[in-house]
Amino acid sequence: MKERFLDGDPDAGLAWLRADGPNSDIVLSTRIRLARNLRNFRFGTRADADDRGEVLRLTLAAADAAPSLQSGRNVTVSTLDDTERQLLLERHLVSRELIGGEGHVAPTHTALVLAPGEGLSVMVNEEDHLRLQNIVGGFRLRDAWRDVERLDDEMGQRVPYAFHPEFGYLTSCPTNVGTGLRASVLMHLPGLVLTQEIAKVLQGISQVGLTFRGLYGEGSDVVGNFFQISNQTTLGKTEEDLIDHLQRIVQQVVQYETQARSVLLRDAPTVIEDKVWRAYGLLRHARSTSFEEVMNLLSGVRLGVGLKLIENVRVQTLNRIMIFAQSAHLERAARGRLPEGDLDVRRAAFVRGVLAAEESGAANA
Amino acid sequence: MKERFLDGDPDAGLAWLRADGPNSDIVLSTRIRLARNLRNFRFGTRADADDRGEVLRLTLAAADAAPSLQSGRNVTVSTLDDTERQLLLERHLVSRELIGGEGHVAPTHTALVLAPGEGLSVMVNEEDHLRLQNIVGGFRLRDAWRDVERLDDEMGQRVPYAFHPEFGYLTSCPTNVGTGLRASVLMHLPGLVLTQEIAKVLQGISQVGLTFRGLYGEGSDVVGNFFQISNQTTLGKTEEDLIDHLQRIVQQVVQYETQARSVLLRDAPTVIEDKVWRAYGLLRHARSTSFEEVMNLLSGVRLGVGLKLIENVRVQTLNRIMIFAQSAHLERAARGRLPEGDLDVRRAAFVRGVLAAEESGAANA
Numbered sequence: 001m002k003e004r005f006l007d008g009d010p011d012a013g014l015a016w017l018r019a020d021g022p023n024s025d026i027v028l029s030t031r032i033r034l035a036r037n038l039r040n041f042r043f044g045t046r047a048d049a050d051d052r053g054e055v056l057r058l059t060l061a062a063a064d065a066a067p068s069l070q071s072g073r074n075v076t077v078s079t080l081d082d083t084e085r086q087l088l089l090e091r092h093l094v095s096r097e098l099i100g101g102e103g104h105v106a107p108t109h110t111a112l113v114l115a116p117g118e119g120l121s122v123m124v125n126e127e128d129h130l131r132l133q134n135i136v137g138g139f140r141l142r143d144a145w146r147d148v149e150r151l152d153d154e155m156g157q158r159v160p161y162a163f164h165p166e167f168g169y170l171t172s173c174p175t176n177v178g179t180g181l182r183a184s185v186l187m188h189l190p191g192l193v194l195t196q197e198i199a200k201v202l203q204g205i206s207q208v209g210l211t212f213r214g215l216y217g218e219g220s221d222v223v224g225n226f227f228q229i230s231n232q233t234t235l236g237k238t239e240e241d242l243i244d245h246l247q248r249i250v251q252q253v254v255q256y257e258t259q260a261r262s263v264l265l266r267d268a269p270t271v272i273e274d275k276v277w278r279a280y281g282l283l284r285h286a287r288s289t290s291f292e293e294v295m296n297l298l299s300g301v302r303l304g305v306g307l308k309l310i311e312n313v314r315v316q317t318l319n320r321i322m323i324f325a326q327s328a329h330l331e332r333a334a335r336g337r338l339p340e341g342d343l344d345v346r347r348a349a350f351v352r353g354v355l356a357a358e359e360s361g362a363a364n365a
Numbered sequence: 366m367k368e369r370f371l372d373g374d375p376d377a378g379l380a381w382l383r384a385d386g387p388n389s390d391i392v393l394s395t396r397i398r399l400a401r402n403l404r405n406f407r408f409g410t411r412a413d414a415d416d417r418g419e420v421l422r423l424t425l426a427a428a429d430a431a432p433s434l435q436s437g438r439n440v441t442v443s444t445l446d447d448t449e450r451q452l453l454l455e456r457h458l459v460s461r462e463l464i465g466g467e468g469h470v471a472p473t474h475t476a477l478v479l480a481p482g483e484g485l486s487v488m489v490n491e492e493d494h495l496r497l498q499n500i501v502g503g504f505r506l507r508d509a510w511r512d513v514e515r516l517d518d519e520m521g522q523r524v525p526y527a528f529h530p531e532f533g534y535l536t537s538c539p540t541n542v543g544t545g546l547r548a549s550v551l552m553h554l555p556g557l558v559l560t561q562e563i564a565k566v567l568q569g570i571s572q573v574g575l576t577f578r579g580l581y582g583e584g585s586d587v588v589g590n591f592f593q594i595s596n597q598t599t600l601g602k603t604e605e606d607l608i609d610h611l612q613r614i615v616q617q618v619v620q621y622e623t624q625a626r627s628v629l630l631r632d633a634p635t636v637i638e639d640k641v642w643r644a645y646g647l648l649r650h651a652r653s654t655s656f657e658e659v660m661n662l663l664s665g666v667r668l669g670v671g672l673k674l675i676e677n678v679r680v681q682t683l684n685r686i687m688i689f690a691q692s693a694h695l696e697r698a699a700r701g702r703l704p705e706g707d708l709d710v711r712r713a714a715f716v717r718g719v720l721a722a723e724e725s726g727a728a729n730a
Binding site for chain 2: 270280281282
């Protein structure tokens with residue numbers, strides 16, 4: 001497990017990009033994370049270097065033996081440079097908390113252990129000692145839960161979890177106490193945004209104990225009509241209840257979105273067709289573009305692909321652009337830091353290249 | 366000369382589109398018109414039906430015999446439907462005055478006589494009894510003058526022009542008295558607009574007795590950075606002086622525009638490249654677009670072609686789009702009137718088709 005992250009596997013942690021899961025035109029990915037801490041060590045910001053070092057040692061030893069993590073890889077975050085750390089963040093494999101601020105030294109004793117295969121991973125010494133995470137493509141809460149639960153069992157047999165018979169798993173922040181579970185679903189909801197029904201839907205979501213955020217978690221803006229919908233509470237219910245509840249609500253939102261798209265196509269077909277193709281035209285030809293603009297244009301193209309107005313682009317290609325057009329990914333491809341202007345130019349060139357390849361692939365198919 | 370206009374020659378009057386004249390990336394076309402009236406008939410709005418009928422009869426007889434108009438065609442404007450009249454206007458072959466308002470009956474006794482070949486024509490019973498006109502491609506004032514002067518001689522030998530030994534040719538509006546000449550050059554000046562030097566240049570133009578207007582003559586807005594520059598006065602100078610003066614000034618404006626483009630390319634290459642390719646991307650992919658938007662986007666693409674940033678599109682193709690993406694041209698192609706929304710959809714489809722053909726032509730070349 002000592003290989004350097006990404007060497008030999010440029011798509012590490014990105015299996016969900018394949019877009020082969022259910023409802024993957026509307027639900028990009030499903031993520032479940034479990035917050036866990038080790039008994040006998042201080043939590044979070046109270047943990048000193050000794051605590052953290054020991055937690056890391058014990059966790060890596062357990063991970064080394066856990067069947068789900070065999071043939072995986074682990075990454076000591078403090079050994080990574082800015083771009084590499086940023087790249088993990090752009091893949092949603094680590095949190096901002098785990099990698100530290102840009103230009104700062106990464107927190108010591110932090111690591112990411114990444115399982116082979118789909119999207120299972122463990123962050124060590126984040127806000128909690130352990131964050132077990134699973135990201136899978138499409139709308140697949142139960143699949144994601146099954147694998148992360150197995151990993152949780154495997155780890156729990158090897159390190160002593162802090163568990164309270166009444167409260168459940170103990171965590172650094174009280175909001176995570178109980179199951180320590182956050183299940184979230186990344187949805188693309190342009191139909192509800194364009195029909196202006198989104199506010200009502202989001203209000204409904206919060207009334208049933210769910211919450212939403214932008215693409216990069218808590219406090220991040222919604223860009224490109226991408227919403228992460230997740231459970232708010234973790235206490236007082238079983239993991240299965242939390243997941244089933246989210247499953248039902250997201251299923252409803254998928255239906256609302258599908259209906260909204262039908263309405264748009266029925267009431268304003270020309271406007272929608274024009275909108276999605278203009279987005280395509282700009283992505284396909286612009287020479288300089290910010291990531292935020294790419295996300296907004298991808299939203300249009302994705303809607304067009306979902307409505308079968310655009311037929312020569314695959315959803316998986318749009319997913320790839322979402323990840324690989326981000327700054328650290330572009331810098332990694334360029335093998336060095338890039339000034340802002342150069343980044344925007346390279347981003348546009350990358351997007352153009354991907355879409356041109358898709359066009360000629362479609363032409364040859 | 367009795368063939369129906371456009372039957373068998375869909376490009377009638379559009380030789381200038383070929384863009385093979387000098388400076389044709391900046392100067393689209395050169396136009397010279399001469400205002401003439403027949404002695405013994407009342408002018409303009411004072412002319413009654415008898416005057417107009419007789420002027421038409423005499424003029425058509427003269428045109429029939431004039432060598433420059435042999436094998437040409439004439440069009441009795443009042444026999445045309447709205448779309449056909451509008452189509453002549455869109456080609457700048459007639460004035461709004463000649464064809465009357467849209468939805469109204471065309472003025473009686475008005476005609477257009479069109480020479481074969483490049484761009485020579487005669488409007489009959491416009492503001493003046495005769496308007497001799499020549500449109501040629503590129504920056505070619507002397508060529509345009511040579512041919513219209515010959516036609517003027519040929520007509521003047523066959524109908525009695527109203528001419529005053531002191532004032533010169535007499536016209537309906539005093540501003541045209543003298544030579545009756547208006548020479549104008551249709552220029553594309555995006556460089557001067559983007560560098561914000563255009564106001565200074567236009568001010569300079571008016572200080573030397575020239576004037577500018579938009580694409581459709583007096584009172585029309587400037588769209589897509591296309592400016593018509595022409596002489597203001599017609600009295601007290603010879604035709605050659607007026608033309609030489611315009612020639613010198615336009616030559617200077619061409620230089621200013623060329624310099625402005627160099628500055629843009631030097632100081633903001635990415636911004637310009639991005640701008641021109643975005644315009645291309647929208648023209649190439651939009652599904653609905655107004656003519657005004659097409660003109661603005663064509664301006665961007667034309668700049669890109671001029672700067673060799675876009676290499677797979679020919680100037681003549683952009684010229685064709687300018688003419689054939691206009692409403693009456695689209696309606697003629699559709700063989701019927703189209704509602705506004707349909708027009709915008711057909712316009713986008715037309716533009717897309719032309720650019721797609723150009724792309725595949727370039728790919729095959």
